[in-house]
Amino acid sequence: MTQELLDQHLPQVLEHFKKQGKSLELAILNQPIKVKENEMILEVMGHVQEERAHSMRQELMTLIRNLTGAGKFQLSLEVKEEIETAKNKLYTSSDKFNYLLEKHPALNEFRKKFGLETDF
Incomplete structure (x- = not known):
């Protein structure tokens, strides 16, 4: 999994969640997403987004694997508090x-x- 590969398929991921009407998931996915050595890092703001990110984790990973063909990669969260x-x-x-x-x-x-x- 690379940043370029994710960036290439991110519009399809966003469209998937948009079709399902999942606006909070879209808000999470519209924040910066970094890829480092087969680890995808989602930035979330606060407790609510953190919980939602955990609940969408499996669906997101399956979708990304299907779209990109990426084998093993980790999904982690970086919690940012709004100052x-x-x-x-x-x-x-x-x-x-x-x-x-x-x-x-x-x-x-x-x-x-x-x-x-x-x-x-």
Whole structure:
């Protein structure tokens, strides 16, 4: 199992879980996945994703083996805790708008064009 092989077949894996309507599994699989020496490492955020990753483990490994033809490989989890900072706490509409403005500068043009206000 190599990173290139996984990356090549990952869209098919995502489609499999999407067809089944498994959104939490998709959220886990959309996070960084590393492959090191026949070990696939999934990054999970918090306890809920960790439990779900354990429950989907066998299905995921079987699917990857079938798609890639990979023989033996390990699947391990790397639990990441979300660090809460003052920047994550968006209380007012202005805070929320400014946060979104950092991610999508085009929002400012919409605000000007349509005369939108962030404070009510």
